[in-house]
Amino acid sequence: MKLIYFAWMREHIGTGQEERPLPDGVTTVAGLITHLREQSPGHASALSNMEVVRVAINQEYCDLDAPVSDSDEVAFFPPVTGG
Amino acid sequence: MPVRVQHDDFDSAAETRSLGSSGPDGYPGAVVTFTGLVRDMAKGRHISAMTLEHYPGMTERELSRIYDEAMSRWPLSKAVIIHRVGRLMAGEQIVFVGCASPHRDAAFDAARFMMDFLKTDAPFWKAEESEGEVTWVDARESDTAARDRWKS
Numbered sequence: 001m002k003l004i005y006f007a008w009m010r011e012h013i014g015t016g017q018e019e020r021p022l023p024d025g026v027t028t029v030a031g032l033i034t035h036l037r038e039q040s041p042g043h044a045s046a047l048s049n050m051e052v053v054r055v056a057i058n059q060e061y062c063d064l065d066a067p068v069s070d071s072d073e074v075a076f077f078p079p080v081t082g083g
Numbered sequence: 084m085p086v087r088v089q090h091d092d093f094d095s096a097a098e099t100r101s102l103g104s105s106g107p108d109g110y111p112g113a114v115v116t117f118t119g120l121v122r123d124m125a126k127g128r129h130i131s132a133m134t135l136e137h138y139p140g141m142t143e144r145e146l147s148r149i150y151d152e153a154m155s156r157w158p159l160s161k162a163v164i165i166h167r168v169g170r171l172m173a174g175e176q177i178v179f180v181g182c183a184s185p186h187r188d189a190a191f192d193a194a195r196f197m198m199d200f201l202k203t204d205a206p207f208w209k210a211e212e213s214e215g216e217v218t219w220v221d222a223r224e225s226d227t228a229a230r231d232r233w234k235s
Contacts, residue, residue, distance in 0.1 A: 007136055007208035008219045056206075059141035075138060075206075079222030082135065082166060082207025083119055083178050083198060 001070050006077035012046035022070040029055050030064040086146040090169040095179055102161050102183040111160045111183035115190035117198055123173035128213040134170045138206035149200045157189040196233055203230040
């Protein structure tokens with residue numbers, strides 16, 4: 001699956017994009033986040049507070065209980081600040 | 084294109100004239116536009132420039148959704164949303180929203196609606212430069228409140 005990070009989350013993780021296989025037993029966004037937090041201190045830091053993280057699957061906003069599959073593009077980002 | 088994401092500057096006067104030009108139903112009667120600029124002050128600090136990051140693809144999709152919602156909710160003859168990305172200096176134009184309608188109330192309301200949703204839903208992030216330091220801008224709860232007024 002393709003994972004994308006933006007703004008300060010990208011800086012914490014150290015990359016804006018990475019390819020990872022869908023971890024065994026992971027079926028939802030929440031499960032994916034739990035798995036990613038264990039991958040590096042940067043991931044743990046970026047994904048520590050889900051109150052301030054928004055998630056999009058295949059470029060559509062989704063909730064934490066949304067299902068994920070290996071072919072998905074999953075983006076994580078802070079609240080938006082355009083305009 | 085009614086929705087544009089670009090680094091290059093835009094000509095707000097030309098956009099305004101285009102919104103006011105004659106369409107299938109003649110001239111619109113009312114044009115309301117909003118232009119957002121890069122501030123030079125934030126939280127008491129001098130801002131020299133900012134960099135706007137975005138999510139290519141999803142940004143255009145979200146802006147198109149906002150445009151479509153405004154077009155279906157109000158009797159608009161034309162509307163446009165332009166947002167710049169990349170590094171912009173203080174005082175430069177960032178965003179332009181414009182609506183043309185037979186009546187001013189629809190044009191005012193639709194322009195505000197598009198800005199309110201753009202602020203909370205379109206995936207852009209600002210990093211401000213102040214005295215050599217770069218800081219990500221925090222989202223504001225008042226922006227969410229402004230958007231949620233339209234949901235009642």
